[in-house]
Amino acid sequence: MSLLHVTIDGIPVDVEKGTTILQAAEKVGIQIPTLCYLKGLMPDGSCRICTVEIQSRGRSKMDTACSAHCSDGDVIFTESESVVKARRGILDMLLSNHPTNCFTCPSNGECKLQDLCYQYGVEKTSCPGEMTNLPVDDSNPFFTYDPKLCILCHRCVNTCHKIVGCGAIDTMERGFESVISPAFGMPWRESNCESCGNCTAVCPTGALTSKRKKTFRPWQIQKKVRTTCPHCAVGCQYDLLVKDNKVVAVEAADGPSNRNTLCVKGRYGSFDFVHSDRRLTDPLIKDRSTGEFRKASWDEALDLVATKFKAIKQEHGNGALAGFACSRSTNEDIYMLQKMVRTCFGNHNTDNCARV
Amino acid sequence: MIKICDNAALDLRRADARKALESYECRILVCAGTGCIASGSQVIADTMRELCKELPNVTVECSGHVPHIGVAQTGCQGLCELGPLVRIEPWHYQYVKVKPEDCAEIVEQSVLQGKPVERLFYRDQKDQLCPKPEDIPFLAKQTRIVLEHCGNIDAVSLDEYIAVGGYEALSKALFQMDPDQVVDEIDRSGLRGRGGGGFKAGTKWKQVAAHKDADVKYVVCNGDEGDPGAFMDGSVMEGDPYKLIEGMTLAGYAVGATEGYIYVRAEYPNSVARLHYAIAQAEEAGLLGDDILGSGVSFHLHVNRGAGAFVCGEGSALTASIEGNRGMPRTKPPRTVDQGLWERPTVLNNVETYANVPDIVLKGSDWFHTIGTENSPGTKTFSVTGSIANTGLIEVPMGTTLREIVYDIGGGIKGGGNFKAVQIGGPSGGCLTKEHLDVGLDFDSVKKYDAIVGSGGLVVMDEHTCMVEVARFFMSFTQRESCGKCSPCRIGTKRMLEILERIVAGKGTMEDLDKLEEIAKFVQKNSLCGLGKSAPLPVISTLKRFREEYKEHITIKKCAAHVCEALKLYKIDQEKCIGCTKCARNCPVDAITGSVKKPHAILVNKCIKCGTCLSGCPVGAVHIE
């Protein structure tokens, strides 16, 4: 197929038919701001922030970069005067229905609306008026929805429908009254929502917020550690967010089997146990007469184990010992366990919980 | 019903149907358009049936020499203002505003003796009697293609439709033309979409027909006529449903689609019921469904009811709604012709567009070009409402001037007032004023004046209309009906409405006016769909043509049309006041002062403009300034 030649901010780029302006711009490293756009899905086109100016066949028009396809000879401007004016207008509108008490917003510092207002110098709205004043839905144990902070970009809805495939939420009501909600306005908790939280991960503002965020601010995260979810065998990739030597949250990564999605267990149920006060911190030895455990040093415990195992082996032969591995642990752990059984127990009585 | 297996059988059926129609010596046609039903035509039809049943000698066919009398419920005859309408054939008497108690006299005089009941004839502006429909200027000046049979045949009788030439076009297409020829004929005719955009139907059809490898294609009809005061499409669906069905079947044949959907707003129960009935009849007769007329061509038609969202008139919102999703427009591409309903190639036109198709196929594109203007051939239906003498449904050639519509057909301004403007194209259209009276209306000409033909709503306004209030009214409609998807329309229309509300309440500022204009242009430029882009048109066009009115509201708090409650200034004529104290006693906020038998006065600051004083004054001393 012959390529189309377009120019974006003076940079020529050749693209295939059907390429959107956003994709073409990305190819040459030009960032066009987006709010509602979700890569890989049909453009929603609702926020209009990616509006660009297109000169095509002698005419100039404005269109959204996420949805408009390149046509041959297009000359595209992504930050022209009229583009900036349009974007400022959109931010002005959004801000007219968005509180600006950012200090107490959990998304302060990682809010795309805030970033864009900063970038385009929109300090406050020029057309104040009635603002959405609906109650916060606090029913889900893991996240809240605050309609006052919602800019109706539908990223959550599109994620829930087209990526998660659950369809728990949609836009309700019309026009200015529009709001994101489970069916019939029922509380989130009572709907068919699976609490996977993929919606909260894509929310550009503080409208859908993980309740975990109360315990940290984005800039307090000291490191993000890429790892593999320890629950089922899909092997989702995610980052553990660490603050003060504690995992405080999980962020989905673009792993080969999960592509930025997670389930409720992975996102919310995979790290509290690490810091549980019920964790074992010392070796324990049981007094067989009382049945009570007492704390012991490693040397005492390990010597006892080695001595006892050796004694059993001597008395009852090589077949009298066995060692079970945990199929939740790492390959390296399991390898060493079976090696222990084979080299020291002197048999092959090793297995894992694959069957149970 | 006997199945019509082939072309020859259709001809036979037509001959029979004509014979049956002609054998009626007298036909009573009672208008069953929504307007006439609202004013009581159902009772008239029932009464007529009852009266005719009881007539001696009018019983059964075997007494061949006695007159056969048929009472038919027809589609809209047009003159909704004058309903219920009754026409008596073959004498062609057109009775207006018929009451149940008139029925006996009609039967006595006209049905049995062929004599007119003069008191039920329409009288024109010059008080001349108009015994026949064509004598009535309202009807006389029209050219009817789409509405040709509306009011003249029994709306749900397939045989009557066949008798007046129905399905001739389909049989011609199926047996004398290949699908591409049908597409070409429509393309050459220059038929433009009657739903608002005026996009060429032939172009859409060509593009859908070009998708040769699609597993299924769809033909979808937009019958979601959501504009307040518009009833053109509803009139066709309930008055001549077979014409729409034939038009869609032709479209299906032409583009290779086997499935069709008619999306009708649920507020049109008559249309839904008659379409369901007509589809069943056509299927039974072998004119719809599998192997139509033995040609091997299949086309299935389904009726979908919309839930009353204005936005579902937008194509992608409409298809989303049929799919069972929330009716919200999406971005394009992909276009409907490539990925429409269920992501398949889809022809989407409105009712009136499809209703033009049979005549074009039958009579040819050259014939179609003889009507209307060069770039907008054919006719256009309008529903004319507002301050006009004759409200109702009209169909005129494209290019007819506003003056002809308002004065010749519409009979001028109601009560002899002065013409001020028309709102054309519905709530997202614009207004045309006196200076546009001689502009021929077609898709292109109207656009030049910040308005759209739209689907054809025409609201006529006289000098008692406040244009700021008009803009506020339409904005409150579009704001309420905005789907809420894109931010410019969702928030912009709300902010515009707030400003307009301030202005009509006398609280507007000149900065507000600038802001209003700025937001209007912003919404027009940046909205996602056509509805959003056109939502500010009423504001833009009224600001352009009636800016002074806005300014008066803001600067001197005056509403010249005396419409805006908040700006009404109640005054007591000191000469006329007799000091009876009635107004002071009735005033709920003690805003009237004055001693007994001395002229009273209203305290402007306290007055809440409730009008109690005005309606209660025994001598008419209170007036609005």
Place this chain on the structure above:
Amino acid sequence: MTNTIADVTHESDVILLVGSNPEEAHPVLGMQIRQALQRGAKLIVVDPRDIGLSKQATFHLKLKPGTNIAFINGLMHVILEEGLEDKDFIAQHTEGFEALRDMVADYTPERVAEICHVDAGELRAAARLYAKADKAPILYCLGVTEHSTGTEGVMSLANLALLVGKLGRPGCGVNPIRGQNNVQGACDMGASPTDFPGYQKVTDPEARAKFEKAWGVSLSDQPGMYATDCFPAMLEGKIRGLFIFGEDPMRTDPDTHHVQKALNSLDFLVVDELFLTETAKMADVVLPGISYAEKEGTFTNTERRIQRVRKAVTVPGNAKPDTWIFTEIMRRMGYDQPHLTPAQIMDEIASLTPSYGGVSHARLDSDEVAGQGLQWPCPTADHPGTPILHVGHCVRGKALFRPAAYTPSAELPDEEYPLIMMTGRILYHYNACAMTDKTPGIVELAGGSFIEVNDQDAAKLGITDGETVQVSSRRGVIETTARVSSKTSPGECWMPFHYMDGNCNWLTNAALDRIARAPEYKVCAVKIAKL
């Protein structure tokens, strides 16, 4: 899995889902199956219970628990009857076809319908849909394996895929969705009485020689004992000392009374754990290990993808890395095992395990792999890994049909215990909840045990939705909450296995699969009574 998750969900035209509820047990895979359905793929669900996906399925064959083999044989019967088999594939890539053909000849749809309680017409239609599809993967899970005939069930599925040539191609294959995060890795690593790492047989002298040389010891030439066989051996006094690493058989193994007795009969029990689990409570010595967030290492997911686990936080108290614990015990038992880092251990694994030969932590962390992991077999450091198995030809050369006849489950309902009980997983919890019950929100959403009872059965028993009931089997009695619905068929009920209170494993049967020795969790006979 023979294929990858992305391949199964993005390429397939028809998905044959057998005994698996991915929306709850493997939610992210479930999401991708839902995407596949939105894209237009068709779904055949074979499950005794209504799962979320059955609503979206073209066919849901709600078969009687324990009748998978008859069902699969029935599918193959229809395929052969209608000539839908891939004759070229069978000729070129398989052997033993005649035996299969003869065996399935008896499984007419009508007979299968009677055994499985499904509609013969639907069985035929499902067979056609699967066989005629260009790309159709079989996805299966514990509903196939957790039976006394589980291994034969898996073989039957493999027979089915071979019969229609849906192997070694994108969007096809036989794909077990493994239960736990690293159950694939645990098997790969040789935590098995019969196999060294990489499925090298302990009975193979060559393999044994290799490991003896590498480890510097002589190794037994006798296979060991399966874990599920160890419990009876403990009662017999054959096994006297046991080291359990991170398992909680007191919660997860069938017939808890039996497990309890077995563990009590041991001379010495050592448990390496994060928490004082029910099993750890029974130990003589409990050793505090560390969690995945505190260690370096790798997991191997269900698509054979080796991915990194990385240390995020430091260890609490005096807990120690598990490899340190094993090494110390080995050293104290007289084997000179040096302390190695996880990366060094992986190097040792790679040197001894051909399918992991090209795997190292350094490579997994490199730009080359770019966070995508490596899918085994990956024999050399420059091998890109193997997304799809059996491409071009089967791994063993020619694939062997292994026909299996249907035999009923070990314990069938009778007058005393009239209901079949199945067990399974719910969305919110993981296995014995050791991890998930530490998250308050999860406990809030799914706090307690329940049993799904068929509405007709419930009506007969006078049980209403939400009522506390007593459930008993030949092995035990528990109390739990009844959830009345038509999700299960009459005569069948279902319980999640996560909960401490009302743990269904007091009831389950320790009958084992003849070959793989997996317990028959999916079928046991119970009775339900009002309290």
